[in-house]
Amino acid sequence: xxxxxxxxxxxxxxxxxxxxxxxxxxxxxxxxxxxxxxxxxxxxxxxx
Amino acid sequence: xxxxxxxxxxxxxxxxxxxxxxxxxxxxxxxxxxxxxxxxxxxxxxxxxxxxxxxxxxxxxxxxxxxxxxxxxxxxxxxxxxxxxxxxxxxxxxxxxxxxxxxxxxxxxxxxxxxxxxxxxxxxxxxxxxxxxxxxxxxxxxxxxxxxxxxxxxxxxxxxxxxxxxxxxxxxxxxxxxxxxxxxxxxxxxxxxxxxxxxxxxxxxxxxxxxxxxxxxxxxxxxxxxxxxxxxxxxxxxxxxxxxxxxxxxxxxxxxxxxxxxxxxxxxxxxxxxxxxxxxxxxxxxxxxxxxxxxxxxxxxxxxxxxxxxxxxxxxxxxxxxxxxxxxxxxxxxxxxxxxxxxxxxxxxxxxxxxxxxxxxxxxxxxxxxxxxxxxxxxxxxxxxxxxxxxxxxxxxxxxxxxxxxxxxxxxxxxxxxxxxxxxxxxxxxxxxxxxxxxxxxxxxxxxxxxxxxxxxxxxxxxxxxxxxxxxx
Numbered sequence: 029x030x031x032x033x034x035x036x037x038x039x040x041x042x043x044x045x046x047x048x049x050x051x052x053x054x055x056x057x058x059x060x061x062x063x064x065x066x067x068x069x070x071x072x073x074x075x076x
Numbered sequence: 077x078x079x080x081x082x083x084x085x086x087x088x089x090x091x092x093x094x095x096x097x098x099x100x101x102x103x104x105x106x107x108x109x110x111x112x113x114x115x116x117x118x119x120x121x122x123x124x125x126x127x128x129x130x131x132x133x134x135x136x137x138x139x140x141x142x143x144x145x146x147x148x149x150x151x152x153x154x155x156x157x158x159x160x161x162x163x164x165x166x167x168x169x170x171x172x173x174x175x176x177x178x179x180x181x182x183x184x185x186x187x188x189x190x191x192x193x194x195x196x197x198x199x200x201x202x203x204x205x206x207x208x209x210x211x212x213x214x215x216x217x218x219x220x221x222x223x224x225x226x227x228x229x230x231x232x233x234x235x236x237x238x239x240x241x242x243x244x245x246x247x248x249x250x251x252x253x254x255x256x257x258x259x260x261x262x263x264x265x266x267x268x269x270x271x272x273x274x275x276x277x278x279x280x281x282x283x284x285x286x287x288x289x290x291x292x293x294x295x296x297x298x299x300x301x302x303x304x305x306x307x308x309x310x311x312x313x314x315x316x317x318x319x320x321x322x323x324x325x326x327x328x329x330x331x332x333x334x335x336x337x338x339x340x341x342x343x344x345x346x347x348x349x350x351x352x353x354x355x356x357x358x359x360x361x362x363x364x365x366x367x368x369x370x371x372x373x374x375x376x377x378x379x380x381x382x383x384x385x386x387x388x389x390x391x392x393x394x395x396x397x398x399x400x401x402x403x404x405x406x407x408x409x410x411x412x413x414x415x416x417x418x419x420x421x422x423x424x425x426x427x428x429x430x431x432x433x434x435x436x437x438x439x440x441x442x443x444x445x446x447x448x449x450x451x452x453x454x455x456x457x458x459x460x461x462x463x464x465x466x467x468x469x470x471x472x473x474x475x476x477x478x479x480x481x482x483x484x485x486x487x488x489x490x491x492x493x494x495x496x497x498x499x500x501x502x503x504x505x506x507x508x509x510x511x512x513x514x515x516x517x518x519x520x521x522x523x524x525x526x527x528x529x530x531x532x533x534x535x536x537x538x539x540x541x542x543x544x545x546x547x548x549x
Contacts, residue, residue, distance in 0.1 A: 048394075048420045050402050059414025060421075066479070067390055067418055070383035071426045074433055 087145035094145030101147035141188030155275035166210035178275030195230025204481035225255035250485025257455035257508025268492030337523030339449030347378035384430035394419030
């Protein structure tokens with residue numbers, strides 16, 4: 029489980045760099061992840 | 077202090093000086109704000125200078141304007157000449173001072189109103205709570221252990237506590253309506269684009285509007301009249317006559333000439349009746365009965381509209397702040413920062429899908445407004461959340477108030493509809509309803525609000541521990 033969580037952190041940091049050229053500080057990872065999860069739910073609802 | 081119109085009448089008649097009113101407002105702020113935390117900057121020198129100018133016009137026999145001597149506060153995202161516009165962000169405390177007032181402030185000043193303070197907000201207006209890492213949490217005047225709502229919570233709390241009779245805020249997804257409901261005051265979110273945005277720090281261009289808070293329908297009507305006209309003094313007599321006659325509606329709207337002005341009214345069902353407290357549900361039933369047993373109608377796809385608004389807000393807000401996030405992410409309020417970063421990462425395809433759905437949803441609303449003139453729904457489903465447990469209940473789950481208090485307001489601003497948030501006249505903590513109109517249909521809303529207020533259905537509740545005499549001075 030920890031490995032998966034670590035991988036998620038790496039993925040999120042890489043996404044931030046690739047998508048918006050932002051070097052994501054470590055302090056932001058958990059909050060950004062939570063907000064991405066919430067946004068994904070809303071995006072799915074918009075898609076119907 | 078009493079209501080805005082009573083103050084203006086006293087000043088215009090010479091019974092009171094604007095200077096004495098301003099000094100009283102400043103004294104109230106000094107006495108009350110320590111416990112509430114609504115004010116981020118007291119503008120003492122400016123307030124006294126503006127009051128002195130109003131008194132000088134009176135002394136010279138001139139017309140000081142329809143809001144002569146009325147003190148008010150503005151959310152700290154309106155430009156105030158000579159001061160940095162912080163938008164609730166500590167990182168902007170040393171921003172260059174604004175060169176000029178926001179257009180809305182210019183109009184208030186030309187109407188004789190006196191600016192006394194800037195007010196607290198969620199950082200960059202991204203939240204429904206007024207929980208601010210730099211400027212503190214604004215407390216609800218009705219229960220200091222509870223949230224005032226946001227993001228214009230400081231403005232709502234100033235009016236609710238009686239520091240001032242009027243305040244200005246902004247509403248992107250509910251930032252006027254949510255704090256108005258939780259603090260028990262009136263608020264207006266105009267038709268999108270209906271009031272001047274020049275000199276207002278932006279959040280989401282697609283939805284941003286400014287709007288006033290007031291303690292009565294008449295006061296709200298007057299400030300709306302002032303804000304919508306570029307030259308307030310030209311309309312001073314007309315606006316004053318209208319309100320003095322108790323005619324909240326506007327003569328230039330021909331649709332009001334054929335009936336009582338209230339028009340066809342319905343209750344919003346579906347999404348708007350889910351997740352309500354027992355008190356709110358009972359209040360809506362009582363309100364519907366009072367209006368003669370109105371129909372309950374459903375706006376289709378409201379949850380999808382709320383989600384689309386959520387996605388567009390995140391994407392536009394994130395994109396706006398991305399340069400600052402790249403430069404100094406750690407200077408943001410952590411709660412705002414993480415939401416903005418996630419929003420900036422929303423792919424364009426998802427943003428465009430949300431925008432496309434807006435067209436469909438707007439068409440559905442237009443069809444509903446062919447049958448009805450005003451729709452009524454709850455503003456927030458329950459009373460203000462506690463500060464030490466800032467959550468609301470959605471479908472049985474506890475979710476953060478900061479992101480979800482606007483779940484009932486968000487779908488309506490998504491398509492730019494005008495809404496009056498009105499406090500229910502009840503004992504206990506405040507609850508508010510939304511009176512929703514078609515674009516440009518504000519006159520209907522004011523007419524219905526005036527009727528409901530006259531009938532005692534809506535009206536400003538007093539903060540706990542305050543009597544009407546205390547509030548009125």
